[in-house]
Amino acid sequence: MRTLSGIQPSGALHLGNYFGALRQFVELQKEEGEALYFIANLHALTTTRDGEALSRNTAAIALDFLALGLDPQKSILFRQSDVPFHAELHWLLGTVTPLALLERGHSYKDKLARGFGADVGLFTYPVLMAADILLYRTDRVPVGKDQKQHLEIARDIATKFNLTYVPGYDPQDPEGRENKKHTKGILKLPEPFILDSTAVVPGTDGQKMSKSYGNAIDLFGTDKELKKQIMGIVTDSTPVEAPKDPDASNLFLLLKLFLSPSEIDVLAQSFRQGGTGYGAYKKQLLDAFHAAFDPARARRLELQKDMGEIEAILQDGAQRAEAIARPVIEEVRRAVGVTGR
Ligand code: ADP
Numbered sequence: 001m002r003t004l005s006g007i008q009p010s011g012a013l014h015l016g017n018y019f020g021a022l023r024q025f026v027e028l029q030k031e032e033g034e035a036l037y038f039i040a041n042l043h044a045l046t047t048t049r050d051g052e053a054l055s056r057n058t059a060a061i062a063l064d065f066l067a068l069g070l071d072p073q074k075s076i077l078f079r080q081s082d083v084p085f086h087a088e089l090h091w092l093l094g095t096v097t098p099l100a101l102l103e104r105g106h107s108y109k110d111k112l113a114r115g116f117g118a119d120v121g122l123f124t125y126p127v128l129m130a131a132d133i134l135l136y137r138t139d140r141v142p143v144g145k146d147q148k149q150h151l152e153i154a155r156d157i158a159t160k161f162n163l164t165y166v167p168g169y170d171p172q173d174p175e176g177r178e179n180k181k182h183t184k185g186i187l188k189l190p191e192p193f194i195l196d197s198t199a200v201v202p203g204t205d206g207q208k209m210s211k212s213y214g215n216a217i218d219l220f221g222t223d224k225e226l227k228k229q230i231m232g233i234v235t236d237s238t239p240v241e242a243p244k245d246p247d248a249s250n251l252f253l254l255l256k257l258f259l260s261p262s263e264i265d266v267l268a269q270s271f272r273q274g275g276t277g278y279g280a281y282k283k284q285l286l287d288a289f290h291a292a293f294d295p296a297r298a299r300r301l302e303l304q305k306d307m308g309e310i311e312a313i314l315q316d317g318a319q320r321a322e323a324i325a326r327p328v329i330e331e332v333r334r335a336v337g338v339t340g341r
């Protein structure tokens with residue numbers, strides 16, 4: 001079983017990134033098999049046009065990953081751009097990707113709908129993401145729900161590539177197990193790994209939490225920033241003594257992330273009963289946040305003292321990743337005919 005995921009270094013990590021993705025990365029380390037996690041700095045170029053900021057954010061995300069419990073002995077942690085095969089496979093896959101497939105892409109469509117001109121990078125973003133995944137013959141990809149479409153596109157591209165270059169490939173039998181005449185695909189179809197309970201973490205305004213919506217609760221902000229973000233959670237004007245509907249409250253949904261099932265029941269009861277104001281629940285969330293993340297926050301401060309060590313971990317990760325990717329890219333090159341004799 002091989003697991004792989006990436007996060008863009010496009011800003012500070014928030015609770016949505018943690019519960020939607022990173023927590024799973026850390027949990028899955030306990031299982032058998034191999035795990036690769038990378039910092040998607042090439043993807044971040046579609047939104048960040050400040051080189052200095054991008055390299056600063058890349059180092060910051062590496063620190064975040066390690067502080068939150070990613071263990072470089074168990075998982076391979078690397079920077080996307082350090083393994084040039086990603087960019088190479090992106091091109092090779094692009095030549096078999098129908099335009100229509102990408103025209104359906106959410107991020108591209110959203111940008112057009114908001115009246116911005118999209119550039120080629122944003123348009124082919126899903127092809128690069130497919131390359132990231134397919135390059136390692138990945139079995140499963142832990143992500144939040146917003147990435148589901150990208151996973152489907154990666155599967156479509158893998159199928160198209162296999163159909164084009166693997167004689168005897170049957171999309172109904174991608175592993176070539178059911179019939180002797182079927183050939184196994186060169187590229188493996190990945191499965192998304194999305195937990196229902198944390199598929200979409202709401203932001204302080206009730207929309208999906210996102211770095212770009214100004215509604216995030218950051219994992220590693222200062223105490224002051226954190227307090228401001230949590231106390232700023234938007235609530236309705238129900239008076240303290242009145243009953244409140246837990247299911248309609250983003251504050252409840254956020255608190256839930258930190259609680260056990262029985263604690264969730266108690267909290268829902270308290271909402272329905274009335275008598276507790278939103279301010280008190282916000283305070284509860286702030287305390288829960290500190291209890292959950294203060295150890296990682298302290299660890300990050302320690303790790304930050306030796307950035308040379310962080311760089312060494314990333315370099316080592318890139319070498320290990322490259323060793324896994326090399327036979328795959330070589331097989332792809334042979335299939336499309338771009339190798340010498
Ligand atoms: P953002 O939307 O803040 O830019 P990214 O797109 O960099 O976040 O997401 C990195 C990872 O975190 C992805 O796996 C994504 O699905 C997950 N993620 C981001 N926001 C949320 C959220 N609000 N709820 C659940 N998962 C999320």
Ligand code: TRP
Nearest residue numbers: 005006007008040043129132141
């Ligand atoms: N597009 C993903 C995001 O914005 C990041 C990403 C890039 C990724 N390549 C990937 C995630 C490969 C999983 C697998 O969150």
